[in-house]
Amino acid sequence: MQKLRQLIINPGSTSTKIAVFEDEKVLFEKTLRHTTEELVGFERVSDQYEFRMNIILDALKENGIELSSLSAIVGRGGLLKPIEGGTYNINDLMYEDLKVGVSGEHASNLGGMIAYSIANAQNIPSFIVDPVVVDEFDDIARISGHPLFDRKSIFHALNQKAVARRAASELSKKYEELNLIVVHLGGGVSVGAHKMGRVVDVNNALDGDGPFSPERSGSLPIGAVVKACFSGKYTQQEIAKMIKGNGGLNAYLNTNDAKSVSEMAESGDKKAKLVYDAMAYQVAKSIGECAVVLDGNVDGIVITGGIAYSKPFVEYISNKVKFISKIFVYPGEDELLALAQGGIRVLRGEEKAKVYK
Known part of the structure; x- marks a missing residue:
């Protein structure tokens, strides 16, 4: 060849x-x-x-x-x-x-x-x-709860699709023949439901819903967000920065370095451990949501991105979701x-x- x-x-x-x-x-x-x-x-x-x-x-x-x-x-x-x-x-x-x-x-x-x-x-x-x-959303996934705010598909498509194909190869199947849940763990976190080669639902990893991440707030209690917006304490730019940039680990622990937070947690910092575990907890919940999207027919759960190098983080998620399907871990992104x-x-x-x- x-x-x-x-x-x-x-x-x-x-x-x-x-x-x-x-x-x-x-x-x-x-x-x-x-x-x-x-x-x-x-x-x-x-x-x-x-x-x-x-x-x-x-x-x-x-x-x-x-x-x-x-x-x-x-x-x-x-x-x-x-x-x-x-x-x-x-x-x-x-x-x-x-x-x-x-x-x-x-x-x-x-x-x-x-x-x-x-x-x-x-x-x-x-x-x-x-x-x-x-x-590649199914139409039902676009409905948010109010017609002014459609849910949008913005996520780590390149890496998610690449590792999904890698998992398919390990399963001796084509990507288009499988139902997979793919989790990208980086500065932003995206959790996607891949149904026969199409990502039919995924959280908006840029500045929308889903789990919080090292620097993004993810889904927040909307009523409290509205009150903050009109409190007079914050500008629009400051609120936007809370959601993307100064959210997540950054907001709780003043660092967006997940590795440092993991080390803080392991050294006995109770707040760091609680927040770090909460991030993993929210990721696990999103995996459960995707399992529902796929009617429980899940051929594999794929975990990738920089934070996938953290064994405690991956173990926390795996212990929560291993009942759903086999788990593949491909740390980093290429x-x-x-x-x-x-x-x-x-x-x-x-x-x-x-x-x-």
């Missing part, structure tokens, strides 16, 4: 991670860091496009990576219109939507833009894979590999690239 070489581009707010994969083996990987001074002159995120692309091209040249050796280029999917999961060919419409920020501005928008431009110059395909806007795997599936004909419309 012919080896496939792909360039992977994953932009963050102050860095751009790039890698060259030959099939699933890393040939080259580098994090290109961008200083505040370098970025301050760009009014919009999309304005950074040529600046970041040129740095990527220089890094490849310096390390002897010939663009002519590439089979495809895969960029991190950005804030597009809601789409179903999968690998998408980057087309003119997607490029424009990323450029204008059709669903908001984020550094990840640059991934698709840069991949498209470099690939077009080489006459090779360019892809994005499972962006955060993946929306977005570069997940992006490469999405491109490989299309290049090998295992999947058909989807069209953004």
Whole structure:
């Protein structure tokens, strides 16, 4: 079988991670860091496009990576219109939507833009894979309780889908043949019900419902939130920061470092232990909710993300939910590999690239 070489581009707010994969083996990987001074002159995120692309091209040249050796280029999917999961060919419409920020501005928008431009110059395909806007909700999951506030699908789609496929492989099944509950434990926490290859329900991990996390409040008692909003004590920006940034572990313990909180709990800090256990408790409750969504027919529970390295945290969750199904634990996240795997599936004909419309 012919080896496939792909360039992977994953932009963050102050860095751009790039890698060259030959099939699933890393040939080259580098994090290109961008200083505040370098970025301050760009009014919009999309304005950074040529600046970041040129740095990527220089890094490849310096390390002897010939663009002519590439089979495809895969960029991190950005804030597009809601789409179903999968690998998408980057087309003119997607490029424009990323450029204008059709669903908001984020550094990840640059991934698709840069991949498209470099690939077009080489006459090779360019892809994005499972962006955060993946929306495969059943209609019933959109109903919140008031028509002004629809529930939205915003979650760690790339990593959730990648580890779901990994678990499916261990079960000797296809992802599309299984019902799985996938838990991503990071700065934000998302718990998704994967029904035969579709995430039919998941909490809004950006700034909405679900378990609290190291820096997000998750679901809060809504009446108390309304009173705080109109108390005159806080600005809208301060309330927003309570929900995302200064919520969760940060709010209770003045740190968003879950590892530090775990160490505090193990050393006898009772408050740290209570809060840390409460975070695991809420995750376990959300797993139970997803089991209901899947009618109790659950082939596996998959736990991933940085906090999955914490044995006490994973054990707390596992003890609560092991009656539901077999548990798979894949600590950390490897977005570069997940992006490469999405491109490989299309290049090998295992999947058909989807069209953004």
